[in-house]
Amino acid sequence: MRPLHVISATLLCFTASLALAESPEQAIRSSLKAIQPDLEIQTFVASPLPGIHEAHLSGGRVLYFSDDGRHMLQGYLFDFKDGKAVNLTEQIKNRAVAKELNAVPVSDMVVFSPEKPKTHITVFTDPDCGFCQKLHEEVPALNKAGIEVRYMAFPRQGAGSAAYNTLVSVWCADDRRSAMNKAKSREALAPANCENPVDEQLALGEVFGIQGTPAIVLADGTMISGYRPAAELAKIALSVK
Incomplete structure (x- = not known):
């Protein structure tokens, strides 16, 4: 049996490594900053797809990223429900456009x-x-x-x-x-x-x-x-x- 103090030290090191690991948002922001430093993310949320996050940009534009920030998709995400295809990306864009227009006097x-x-x-x-x-x-x-x-x-x-x-x-x-x-x-x-x-x-x-x-x-x-x-x-x- 391993001594308790050895197990405690191992757990402490594992916890510290998790704390140092980038969150999905940090990883994705790092990826975007490397290629376009002035690109501003207005909202950052988890998408309906496991392991995929949404970066919402101005004008309702949406980019989809893997949690590690290495892979990006640009296009439409559909939800097939009750025999209908709902364009989730278009819904995000419409809400953003309406919000920005409503801000114009x-x-x-x-x-x-x-x-x-x-x-x-x-x-x-x-x-x-x-x-x-x-x-x-x-x-x-x-x-x-x-x-x-x-x-x-x-x-x-x-x-x-x-x-x-x-x-x-x-x-x-x-x-x-x-x-x-x-x-x-x-x-x-x-x-x-x-x-x-x-x-x-x-x-x-x-x-x-x-x-x-x-x-x-x-x-x-x-x-x-x-x-x-x-x-x-x-x-x-x-x-x-």
């Missing part, structure tokens, strides 16, 4: 709203986009259906482009809605400049992975890429819980 947007809205959509828009103009023509129909339309700026050609300058003029106008109506009708706007959120909204859209316009975000964070007719869009928007 409505006063920083150009809003077209009915008297008593039932829900809202947020539209990242470019005044030179043909389908954005088509969607804008249907804003009255969307309002009539009880949907508030919140516009955010997304000049596809970036800062300094003609669309960017037009959007700055819209946001700096005394009457933003009237200016937006003119911009969508391709009417000339009086150039204006002021402190405005166009750059911030463009950057946020890029974080969300938006590449084209109109990019429509429902109240729950679900993103719809491209134009949808008012009747179809209203049905989808009003179905959000």
Whole structure:
């Protein structure tokens, strides 16, 4: 039989080694820091899969890691339950997008709203986009259906482009809605400049992975890429819980 003091010393060394071992979060953060030091993890949680952790990044992006931080997966995680496939990754993204959009003051947007809205959509828009103009023509129909339309700026050609300058003029106008109506009708706007959120909204859209316009975000964070007719869009928007 081994002496008690030897067993105690062995246990002490084993406990110390566990204390020094990296936790899954520490291991994964170390791996990410080595390849991209400025990558910020907003939330870190265990995934539904044993041995896999989720790193939630800005804009609803999700990375999946092995507990030791050595292996990474990027893609969709589905839950097959009751004969249905539920996209868990998409749910995480939608919640994150909704949270980040809700943090943007409505006063920083150009809003077209009915008297008593039932829900809202947020539209990242470019005044030179043909389908954005088509969607804008249907804003009255969307309002009539009880949907508030919140516009955010997304000049596809970036800062300094003609669309960017037009959007700055819209946001700096005394009457933003009237200016937006003119911009969508391709009417000339009086150039204006002021402190405005166009750059911030463009950057946020890029974080969300938006590449084209109109990019429509429902109240729950679900993103719809491209134009949808008012009747179809209203049905989808009003179905959000």
